[in-house]
Amino acid sequence: MPTLIKLAGGAFAQVEDDFVHVTDEDDAPNVDAVILSLARFQAEGEALLAAGRKVGVRLESDQAVEDLSYDLPRLSVVAVAFPKFRDGRAFTSATLLRERFGYRGEVRAVGDVFREQAGFMVRCGFDAFEPSDGSTADEWGKAAKRFRHVYQRAADGRAPAFEERA
Amino acid sequence: MYLYDALDKEFLADRSAEFRGQVARRLAGELSEDQFKPLRLMNGLYLQLHAYMLRVAIPYGSLNVVQARRLADIARRYDKGYGHFTTRQNIQFNWIKLADAPDILDQLAEVDLHAIQTSGNCIRNVTADPYAGATAEEVDDPRVWSEVIRQWSTLHPEFSFLPRKFKIAITAAPRDRTAARVHDIGLVARRDRDGTLGFEVIVGGGQGRTPYVGPTIKEHLPAGRLLSYLQAVLRVYNRYGRRDNIYKARIKILVAALGAEEFARQVEEEWGKIDAARADLPDTELARIRGAFATTPFETLPATSAIFEANKAADPAFARFVRNNVKPHKKSGYAIVEVSLKAIGHTPGDATADQLEVAADLAERYSLNDLRVTHAQNLVLPHVKLDDLPVVHAALQKAGLATANIDLASDIIACPGLDYCALANARAIPVAQHIAQKFADADHAEKVGELKIKISGCINACGHHHVAHIGVLGVDKKGEEFYQLSLGGSGAEDASIAQILGPALPADKVAEAVDTLVDKYLSVREGDERFLDTFRRVGMAPFKEAVYADAH
Numbered sequence: 001m002p003t004l005i006k007l008a009g010g011a012f013a014q015v016e017d018d019f020v021h022v023t024d025e026d027d028a029p030n031v032d033a034v035i036l037s038l039a040r041f042q043a044e045g046e047a048l049l050a051a052g053r054k055v056g057v058r059l060e061s062d063q064a065v066e067d068l069s070y071d072l073p074r075l076s077v078v079a080v081a082f083p084k085f086r087d088g089r090a091f092t093s094a095t096l097l098r099e100r101f102g103y104r105g106e107v108r109a110v111g112d113v114f115r116e117q118a119g120f121m122v123r124c125g126f127d128a129f130e131p132s133d134g135s136t137a138d139e140w141g142k143a144a145k146r147f148r149h150v151y152q153r154a155a156d157g158r159a160p161a162f163e164e165r166a
Numbered sequence: 167m168y169l170y171d172a173l174d175k176e177f178l179a180d181r182s183a184e185f186r187g188q189v190a191r192r193l194a195g196e197l198s199e200d201q202f203k204p205l206r207l208m209n210g211l212y213l214q215l216h217a218y219m220l221r222v223a224i225p226y227g228s229l230n231v232v233q234a235r236r237l238a239d240i241a242r243r244y245d246k247g248y249g250h251f252t253t254r255q256n257i258q259f260n261w262i263k264l265a266d267a268p269d270i271l272d273q274l275a276e277v278d279l280h281a282i283q284t285s286g287n288c289i290r291n292v293t294a295d296p297y298a299g300a301t302a303e304e305v306d307d308p309r310v311w312s313e314v315i316r317q318w319s320t321l322h323p324e325f326s327f328l329p330r331k332f333k334i335a336i337t338a339a340p341r342d343r344t345a346a347r348v349h350d351i352g353l354v355a356r357r358d359r360d361g362t363l364g365f366e367v368i369v370g371g372g373q374g375r376t377p378y379v380g381p382t383i384k385e386h387l388p389a390g391r392l393l394s395y396l397q398a399v400l401r402v403y404n405r406y407g408r409r410d411n412i413y414k415a416r417i418k419i420l421v422a423a424l425g426a427e428e429f430a431r432q433v434e435e436e437w438g439k440i441d442a443a444r445a446d447l448p449d450t451e452l453a454r455i456r457g458a459f460a461t462t463p464f465e466t467l468p469a470t471s472a473i474f475e476a477n478k479a480a481d482p483a484f485a486r487f488v489r490n491n492v493k494p495h496k497k498s499g500y501a502i503v504e505v506s507l508k509a510i511g512h513t514p515g516d517a518t519a520d521q522l523e524v525a526a527d528l529a530e531r532y533s534l535n536d537l538r539v540t541h542a543q544n545l546v547l548p549h550v551k552l553d554d555l556p557v558v559h560a561a562l563q564k565a566g567l568a569t570a571n572i573d574l575a576s577d578i579i580a581c582p583g584l585d586y587c588a589l590a591n592a593r594a595i596p597v598a599q600h601i602a603q604k605f606a607d608a609d610h611a612e613k614v615g616e617l618k619i620k621i622s623g624c625i626n627a628c629g630h631h632h633v634a635h636i637g638v639l640g641v642d643k644k645g646e647e648f649y650q651l652s653l654g655g656s657g658a659e660d661a662s663i664a665q666i667l668g669p670a671l672p673a674d675k676v677a678e679a680v681d682t683l684v685d686k687y688l689s690v691r692e693g694d695e696r697f698l699d700t701f702r703r704v705g706m707a708p709f710k711e712a713v714y715a716d717a718h
Contacts, residue, residue, distance in 0.1 A: 092324055124323050153445070162454075
């Protein structure tokens with residue numbers, strides 16, 4: 001099971017993952033919290049939510065966040081996938097989830113998730129991470145907090161340079 | 167000019183520390199070359215044929231004297247005593263040891279220089295008119311907007327892993343010295359009838375395998391809305407640009423596939439959803455940045471200079487230099503001086519450490535501490551008094567920097583080619599040297615007039631051959647270097663893509679063929695037509711006939 005690091009109150013900590021990633025081929029496991037593909041969510045999400053389960057959706061990099069917009073208030077997690085670290089669409093997906101759709105639940109980075117992108121991810125609104133590079137919570141936090149200043153407004157609400165100067 | 171404050175400096179220090187840690191992990195074997203590659207590329211460190219190459223950003227091609235001296239120092243201490251200026255106004259050091267790279271970045275950071283976004287699939291270091299703040303042509307100072315974009319794009323959280331690299335050029339003059347129309351985004355500042363500043367936004371130009379002159383997707387973007395509009399363009403590109411094929415991943419391919427109109431519609435739709443109050447730069451910050459460029463301490467001078475006129479009359483070499491390398495300044499009594507890095511027989515764009523120091527000294531004494539880099543791989547002293555031109559010229563002559571060939575046939579743009587680059591099919595530098603030799607006679611070169619020759623060692627087109635009046639492209643034919651010539655391109659305000667002349671030629675025939683093309687031009691030109699104008703009037707046939715006549 002991959003490590004899960006969560007950001008809460010400005011601190012990064014390794015936590016137990018309550019959610020089980022369920023692929024489209026898996027039988028539905030008898031657990032309280034699942035993360036499903038968008039297709040499986042559209043087929044089975046209603047029933048699972050009605051049964052009191054916590055449900056998350058895994059959004060692939062070629063899937064539009066707009067397709068989730070009506071369901072967002074009911075979702076505990078949106079797991080945004082990095083098929084390769086170079087595929088930067090997830091940064092836009094996370095930004096839109098936070099800034100355009102006002103999503104307050106967990107936005108989790110899954111897939112090819114490595115430390116050098118921690119700062120970018122946090123700025124775009126990710127608050128949970130499944131590192132694929134073996135990073136510890138401590139290493140992840142250090143990388144994410146590397147820069148004392150930032151130059152643009154982003155989903156994390158940090159004051160950019162021009163506000164610090166004002 | 168803009169000076170980094172404590173905040174900008176702390177940012178660079180953090181960046182340098184991050185890279186030092188990454189190099190340490192690589193040298194200790196904790197990172198494989200595969201894992202390290204994207205990290206070093208994010209800091210401008212490439213692995214070339216013979217060594218690492220470090221590309222240092224020169225934001226909008228503007229250097230102060232301390233920075234220029236530091237570059238000279240680095241060339242001497244860590245390279246073989248020279249650096250290479252690029253078509254994106256940056257400088258490359260070609261002989262770097264990996265273990266030295268963190269120290270070099272520290273030393274750059276001390277003088278507010280860095281290698282951020284000189285590589286990788288991010289918004290690259292923005293380029294601008296090298297005559298900014300000096301030419302009377304401009305409707306605003308493009309450095310203001312370049313600095314706005316520099317800050318906004320620096321480690322942009324959403325746009326640092328785009329489908330492919332992303333290049334922005336800005337000019338505020340009708341004469342385009344930035345090749346704005348062959349950039350991912352070209353911004354041309356204009357004032358409308360009531361004086362309101364705006365940008366013509368050109369998106370999806372480019373070179374490489376599929377050259378395009380970019381279409382204009384917005385005629386007059388209000389200047390204050392620049393950042394939100396850029397955000398919209400970049401977001402549409404980041405979401406929908408192709409990622410399945412590196413050769414089809416630039417924004418030009420998306421714009422061409424959708425059509426400029428549909429692409430513009432998608433951008434407008436996204437732009438409409440962006441909260442302008444959050445995305446656009448506050449007026450106070452814009453005013454702070456603008457203020458930094460408004461303090462050039464010009465003196466009030468007469469429009470003419472007796473010393474200048476006397477030297478021009480007495481010294482033919484100086485007069486030639488003035489004709490070709492000295493351009494009008496917006497302030498009376500001043501001139502813009504181009505310093506050619508295209509001495510006949512030398513590598514285009516290379517400057518030795520000694521030459522960099524001479525340029526820095528001259529900038530300090532005679533050009534208000536300001537030195538620029540042009541996209542044509544030359545330097546500019548932007549603010550020289552007419553009175554000082556003779557002494558500046560003499561100092562440049564002594565340093566081998568007074569070649570009077572700006573925009574003439576020997577002012578050749580060339581990529582590093584197979585002498586350095588792992589991607590190249592053929593050498594570019596020796597071809598440039600052979601062609602330049604044909605125009606070593608300065609009278610002949612002046613008679614030929616403006617002629618932009620550009621050479622790329624492979625289809626990636628770093629030498630801009632697609633937008634050359636005469637373009638030269640190196641190709642590999644069964645292990646032998648061949649060169650394909652093309653005619654009629656332009657990267658300027660009259661941008662066009664060059665057309666292929668005919669079958670590729672062996673290396674030893676290229677300079678001869680260029681000579682033949684020029685002879686043909688001289689025999690058919692009318693009035694003061696440039697080579698490009700003549701080509702556009704008479705077409706390809708006479709030139710093709712001239713070069714390939716022997717083969718008939």
